Amino acid sequence: AQSVTQPDIHITVSEGASLELRCNYSYGATPYLFWYVQSPGQGLQLLLKYFSGDTLVQGIKGFEAEFKRSQSSFNLRKPSVHWSDAAEYFCAVALGDSGYSTLTFGKGTMLLVSP
Amino acid sequence: EAGVTQSPTHLIKTRGQQATLRCSPISGHTSVYWYQQALGLGLQFLLWYDEGEERNRGNFPPRFSGRQFPNYSSELNVNALELEDSALYLCASSLGQRVTQYFGPGTRLLVL
Numbered sequence: 001a002q003s004v005t006q007p008d009i010h011i012t013v014s015e016g017a018s019l020e021l022r023c024n025y026s027y028g029a030t031p032y033l034f035w036y037v038q039s040p041g042q043g044l045q046l047l048l049k050y051f052s053g054d055t056l057v058q059g060i061k062g063f064e065a066e067f068k069r070s071q072s073s074f075n076l077r078k079p080s081v082h083w084s085d086a087a088e089y090f091c092a093v094a095l096g097d098s099g100y101s102t103l104t105f106g107k108g109t110m111l112l113v114s115p
Numbered sequence: 116e117a118g119v120t121q122s123p124t125h126l127i128k129t130r131g132q133q134a135t136l137r138c139s140p141i142s143g144h145t146s147v148y149w150y151q152q153a154l155g156l157g158l159q160f161l162l163w164y165d166e167g168e169e170r171n172r173g174n175f176p177p178r179f180s181g182r183q184f185p186n187y188s189s190e191l192n193v194n195a196l197e198l199e200d201s202a203l204y205l206c207a208s209s210l211g212q213r214v215t216q217y218f219g220p221g222t223r224l225l226v227l
Contacts, residue, residue, distance in 0.1 A: 032214045043119075043205055044218040051214075090158065094214040102148065102171055103207075103216060105158040 002027040002093050006106035013081045014114050021076040021109050023091030032094040033074040034103070035065055039087045047089075050074060061085070086113045117142065119219035121206050127225045128196050136191040136222045140208030146170075147189040148209070148216055149181060153202035161204075164189055165211070196226045 003026045013019050025031060032051050036044040048059025055067040065076045074091060091106040120139045128134050140147050149161040160173040164183035178194040187208075193200055203223050207216035 034215075036218070041223075043121075043220040044207075046215070046217060049215060102160045102163055102173075103150075103158075103214075104160070107157045 002031060002104050004091050004093050004104055004106035006089075006091055006109050008109045009107070010110045010112065012112040012114055015083050016080050019076075019078045019081045019085070019111070021089050021091075021111070023074045023076065023106060024072050025074065025091075025093045026072065027093060030069065033065075033067060034092040034094070035059065035063070035074075035076050036090045036092060037061075037087050038090065038108075044090065047076070081111075081113055083113045083115070086111055119206055119208050119217055121204075121219040121222050123222060124220070125223045125225070127227065129227050130196055130198060132196050132226075134193045134196055134200075134224055134226075136193075136204050136206075136224070137188065138191070138206030138208075138219060139188045140206075141217055144208035144210050144217075145187050146209040146211060147183055147187065148207040149189070149191050150205045150207065151175075151202045152205060152221070153199070156202075158205070162191065193224070198226050200224060201226045 005024045034049045035047040038044050047063050048057050050057045050067045057065050063078050088108045088110045090108045092103040094103050122137045146165040148163050152158050162181050163171040167183050181191040183189045203221045205221045207218045209216045
């Protein structure tokens with residue numbers, strides 16, 4: 001079964017600094033990859049997704065992620081963090097087989113932004 | 116365009132009772148997914164409905180059940196509530212069986 005690892009439970013970044021959140025997956029083939037963000041008490045908002053093609057994916061709110069097959073990674077980046085980015089971030093994987101599209105999530109990384 | 120909606124936003128029940136949670140997908144979406152987000156356990160897949168049929172089920176006991184209606188809205192029922200059922204229940208929808216899922220705001224269930 002596929003699994004997703006987000007090794008950092010918490011990360012604190014100064015406002016204006018760059019950000020990288022790590023995500024590693026375990027799956028035999030190239031899965032479909034996603035990043036979601038969850039503000040306190042809210043649902044999940046899709047930031048970006050990777051299915052195939054260009055390994056650098058642009059998302060909303062200035063986020064991007066890079067798929068690296070050799071490292072089984074899909075790290076999320078942002079060049080300059082804003083205080084409003086403080087939230088919990090989830091990496092997720094879906095099997096690409098037709099008719100089997102449930103998501104497996106990592107445990108999440110809580111981003112704290114310091115002034 | 117309206118997103119995924121869920122009701123109620125909060126639900127308080129006592130142990131042994133039944134809870135019913137509702138979800139309306141994005142217009143045109145036929146697949147609905149339910150996830151449980153419990154403290155310390157992360158996001159866990161519960162159920163997937165597509166075109167009125169249950170397509171897949173996560174590792175949850177049978178007292179977690181649901182259905183999808185002809186208008187593609189869905190209901191999650193939790194019978195014989197236990198304290199550990201307290202969680203945020205998230206519903207998501209997708210266009211057919213395509214994998215991109217869009218989430219609602221969730222229903223927070225508290226079991227006392």
